Amino acid sequence: MDTDVKINGKVKKSSIKLTGFSVEDIGDDHLCTGLETPMKPDAFELSNEEKKERIAILFEEIMDVMGLDLTDDSLKGTPQRVAKMYIDEIFSGLHPDNKPKVALFDNKYQYNQMLVEKDITFYSNCEHHFVPIIGKAHVAYVSSGKVIGLSKLNRIVQYYAKRPQVQERLTNQIAMELKTILETEDVAVIIDAKHLCVSSRGVKDDTSVTVTSFYSGVFKNAQKVAELQNYIKQ
Ligand SMILES: [Zn+2]
Numbered sequence: 367m368d369t370d371v372k373i374n375g376k377v378k379k380s381s382i383k384l385t386g387f388s389v390e391d392i393g394d395d396h397l398c399t400g401l402e403t404p405m406k407p408d409a410f411e412l413s414n415e416e417k418k419e420r421i422a423i424l425f426e427e428i429m430d431v432m433g434l435d436l437t438d439d440s441l442k443g444t445p446q447r448v449a450k451m452y453i454d455e456i457f458s459g460l461h462p463d464n465k466p467k468v469a470l471f472d473n474k475y476q477y478n479q480m481l482v483e484k485d486i487t488f489y490s491n492c493e494h495h496f497v498p499i500i501g502k503a504h505v506a507y508v509s510s511g512k513v514i515g516l517s518k519l520n521r522i523v524q525y526y527a528k529r530p531q532v533q534e535r536l537t538n539q540i541a542m543e544l545k546t547i548l549e550t551e552d553v554a555v556i557i558d559a560k561h562l563c564v565s566s567r568g569v570k571d572d573t574s575v576t577v578t579s580f581y582s583g584v585f586k587n588a589q590k591v592a593e594l595q596n597y598i599k600q
Contacts, residue, residue: 459528501559551583
């Protein structure tokens with residue numbers, strides 16, 4: 367259905383077709399549908415500037431519906447701030463243009479053991495509630511003859527974190543990207559994260575963390591995994 371929304375006495379047309387879907391259908395369950403972030407085929411038809419304009423209007427609607435006074439000095443800039451933050455910062459990883467450019471180098475040092483980049487702090491957002499997921503990613507690989515700059519491992523984690531996410535998909539997306547870039551199956555990713563939708567609302571468990579992992583190639587070997595976990599613990 368189409369919806370018209372009144373904000374500050376002005377009628378604004380919403381172009382969004384609502385599905386009529388009810389959260390009661392699935393409750394509060396965290397579902398993950400696939401490796402790819404579900405995107406519409408026309409996801410990039412609007413420019414970033416057009417998206418920000420549109421989001422600002424829609425966020426203003428949300429605030430208005432909640433009864434907030436958008437003429438208040440403290441609130442009036444919020445819709446634009448949220449729109450800019452969504453597109454330029456916390457959801458910037460939805461746009462393929464923001465994918466880190468990674469150069470491969472020859473493994474001149476002949477280092478052929480695992481390389482672990484651990485404790486990569488990231489901030490993501492749960493795609494079911496749009497509240498933060500705060501965590502640490504640990505990534506490891508064994509060079510197939512090629513290496514990448516260490517900061518690129520961090521940047522790959524940040525790129526996929528800056529999307530509406532579920533932790534399982536985030537883990538797998540980082541792993542698949544590393545496998546592709548590094549041209550190796552020998553990749554591992556471990557993520558431990560706190561989900562604010564679990565701690566600040568819902569079940570309100572402030573102490574639980576969620577741990578996910580991806581192991582392929584040599585990391586399917588239990589001894590290698592033990593070695594990796596030892597590195598992470600240090
Ligand atoms: Zn959630």
